[in-house]
Amino acid sequence: MAHDAHNLAIFRGLLKFKSNQQKIWGVLIFLSIVTTVEVVLGIVKPAALMNSFLNMKILNWIFLILTIVKAYYIAWDFMHIRDEKGGLKGSIVLPLLILIPYLSFILLVEADYIFDVMFNGFMSWNF
Amino acid sequence: MDLTAVENTEETNVWGGGERPLKSSYGKLMMWFFIVSDALTFSGFLVSYGFSRFKNMDSWPIADEVFTHFPFLHGVDAPMYYVALMTFVLIFSSVTMVLAVDAGHHMQKAKVTFYMLLTIIGGAIFVGSQAWEWKNFIKGEYGALETKGGQILQFVDASTGKRIAIADFAVEVPTKRDIHQASNGIWYDAGSSLPSFSVEEVVKGFEANNNLVIKSEKIDATGHKVILSRDESLDQIDTAVAVVEGANLVHNEYGNRLFADFFFFITGFHGFHVLSGVIINIIIFFNVIVGTYERRGHYEMIEKVGLYWHFVDLVWVFVFTFFYLV
Numbered sequence: 001m002a003h004d005a006h007n008l009a010i011f012r013g014l015l016k017f018k019s020n021q022q023k024i025w026g027v028l029i030f031l032s033i034v035t036t037v038e039v040v041l042g043i044v045k046p047a048a049l050m051n052s053f054l055n056m057k058i059l060n061w062i063f064l065i066l067t068i069v070k071a072y073y074i075a076w077d078f079m080h081i082r083d084e085k086g087g088l089k090g091s092i093v094l095p096l097l098i099l100i101p102y103l104s105f106i107l108l109v110e111a112d113y114i115f116d117v118m119f120n121g122f123m124s125w126n127f
Numbered sequence: 128m129d130l131t132a133v134e135n136t137e138e139t140n141v142w143g144g145g146e147r148p149l150k151s152s153y154g155k156l157m158m159w160f161f162i163v164s165d166a167l168t169f170s171g172f173l174v175s176y177g178f179s180r181f182k183n184m185d186s187w188p189i190a191d192e193v194f195t196h197f198p199f200l201h202g203v204d205a206p207m208y209y210v211a212l213m214t215f216v217l218i219f220s221s222v223t224m225v226l227a228v229d230a231g232h233h234m235q236k237a238k239v240t241f242y243m244l245l246t247i248i249g250g251a252i253f254v255g256s257q258a259w260e261w262k263n264f265i266k267g268e269y270g271a272l273e274t275k276g277g278q279i280l281q282f283v284d285a286s287t288g289k290r291i292a293i294a295d296f297a298v299e300v301p302t303k304r305d306i307h308q309a310s311n312g313i314w315y316d317a318g319s320s321l322p323s324f325s326v327e328e329v330v331k332g333f334e335a336n337n338n339l340v341i342k343s344e345k346i347d348a349t350g351h352k353v354i355l356s357r358d359e360s361l362d363q364i365d366t367a368v369a370v371v372e373g374a375n376l377v378h379n380e381y382g383n384r385l386f387a388d389f390f391f392f393i394t395g396f397h398g399f400h401v402l403s404g405v406i407i408n409i410i411i412f413f414n415v416i417v418g419t420y421e422r423r424g425h426y427e428m429i430e431k432v433g434l435y436w437h438f439v440d441l442v443w444v445f446v447f448t449f450f451y452l453v
Contacts, residue, residue, distance in 0.1 A: 020229050028222045032215065039211040042191075042452045050350070060453045067448040071441055078225050078437040080430075088149040092159055100170045107174050111181030119185070125345055126278045126366060 007082045010073070027077045034066050158431045162438045165400075169442050172396065173449055176389040186344040188382035189352065190451050196263045210451050213256045214443065217401075220249025221440040228433045231426025236415065239429060243412040246436065250405040257398045264390065267373030269293065270322075271380040272329060274366040279382050281342040282333070283354060293370065296332040296339060297324040322370040330364055344382050390450065397446055400439045407432050 008023050009016045010030075017023035041049070041059060049059040076082045081089055148156070180187050191206040198209070227242035270293035272280040282291045302325065333339050341360040345353040355363060371380040379387035411432050420426045 020232075021226065024222055024225045024229065028218065031218050035211065035214055035218070038448075038452060039207055042207050063448050063452045067444055070444050074221065074437055074441045074444065078221055078440070079434055084151065085149050088151055088156075088159070091149075092163055095163060096166055096170075099167060100174075103170060104174050104177065107178045108181050111178040112184075114182045115184050118182075125186070125343065126274050126276050126363065 006080075010077065023077065027073050031070055031073060034070050038063060038066055152427060154427065154431050155434070158434045162434060165438065166442075169393075169396070169445070172389075172393050173445060176393060176449065179383075179385045179389065183383055183385070185346050186383060187346070188344075188386045189346075189350075192352075193264070193381045193386075194260065194451065195268075196260075198259070207451060209256070209260070210447060213253055213260075214447050216249055216256070217253050217440050217443050220246045220253070221437055223249065224433045224436045228426075228430050231420070231429040234421075234426070236418070236421055239415050239420075239426060240412070243408060243415060243429070247405055247408045247412060250401055250408065250436075254398060254401050254405065257394060257401070261391075261394075264387070265373050265375065267371075267380045269380065270324075270370065270372045272326065272364070272367035273369045273371045273378060274363070275368050276366070277384070278344055279371065279380060280363060280367060281352075281380075282339055283342045285338050285340045285357065288354065290342075291339060293324055293329050293332075293372075296336050297328045298332040298335060300325065300328045300331060302327075322372050324370055326367050326370055329370060330367065333364055334361070393446060394450070397439070397442055400442070404432075404436050404439050408436065 006020045006023070008018070008020065010023065010027065015026065017026055041062065045059065049062065050057055052058075053061060075093075081092065084092075147153075151159075194210065195204050195206050196209060197203065197205040223242045223245040227239050227246060230238035230242060269281065269290050271282070272293075274280060282293065282296070283289060284291055337357065339360070340357055341355045341363055343353045343355055343363075347353050369378070371378045373380055374387040374390075376384075376388055376391065378384060381387065411428055414420065414428070415426075420428060
């Protein structure tokens with residue numbers, strides 16, 4: 001096993017750690033900050049972020065992006081994908097990156113359509 | 128011994144793990160296979176949750192109004208705090224896991240043991256918290272009425288907008304109920320348990336209390352549940368057919384029953400992963416203590432269970448977002 005072959009830089013080389021352990025703590029701090037921001041936004045719900053953008057609230061877009069950022073750092077640093085060969089990286093991430101958005105896209109568009117049909121078709125919400 | 132197998136060096140190099148595809152061992156690759164397929168299973172669950180939610184976009188329960196409990200703070204409205212705490216516990220147990228993997232690379236048995244123990248404790252706290260969350264969800268807090276169309280009618284104070292429990296206003300109506308007994312029916316068929324109040328009692332109490340109005344499932348443009356006027360409420364309450372207390376797979380006092388179904392299935396499936404992760408971690412923990420990996424010469428097993436453990440954390444990040452935040 002390549003013991004000391006850890007890539008110790010995160011944020012595209014902006015932050016370099018001296019040892020793997022330091023990097024772990026660094027990533028923990030980053031993940032905690034992101035989670036805290038999410039929780040604070042979820043409790044405060046700033047009015048400015050409640051406007052809709054591409055059919056979804058800006059706040060929800062922020063949550064979605066922050067979640068993917070967290071997922072990236074968990075996979076890349078905790079699961080050591082950063083240290084794997086390019087071929088393995090690709091074969092793990094690409095199937096998920098292609099299939100999940102595809103599945104979400106078709107199902108959510110379909111659900112939105114069903115919502116419209118029910119919304120326009122029913123006179124009462126309780127019957 | 129004469130019977131020792133002759134080692135074919137060339138074969139060992141190609142198939143015995145000597146030459147590893149993608150510089151990754153067999154075990155690690157298989158763990159990745161499992162994780163990718165499991166990730167797709169979870170995506171299937173979460174996307175179908177999204178489907179139901181988009182389909183019922185204007186009546187989906189609001190998570191902040193459902194998960195409001197925090198241990199030892201009774202009656203305090205504390206949405207989000209408890210799950211945030213659970214998230215931190217899980218992330219932290221992920222960190223101790225990476226530290227164990229790192230210590231394993233340096234062959235430090237004592238450190239691996241210590242970090243594995245912390246990871247197990249973190250996982251156990253998380254599973255326990257989830258059980259508590261389930262308990263509150265199943266028990267319910269205020270109770271509600273369900274209409275013939277399957278809609279949930281909740282009750283609020285007209286002046287303050289605060290939720291009122293049905294126990295606070297229902298009046299007692301003396302009724303006679305024949306208890307179904309084994310002696311007068313099918314022997315294995317027991318009478319189903321009744322809710323604490325009958326529909327009639329709740330309706331009577333509602334009519335007597337002028338300050339009560341109904342909160343419907345519908346969401347208005349500002350993202351709040353629509354509260355009916357007193358007259359509309361009196362109209363709607365006649366459509367009620369059942370009293371609902373708490374949530375199960377069939378009835379759900381918080382709103383759309385699909386919400387409860389998906390909550391049970393997705394957090395349950397995730398909780399099952401955490402539970403099995405904890406059990407696997409305990410097995411590995413004892414292996415570390417008895418020195419299995421010391422004799423094997425490497426601690427790669429820690430890395431493999433570590434991958435699984437981080438994956439569980441990764442899934443929780445998404446469950447947290449889609450169930451509690453969005």
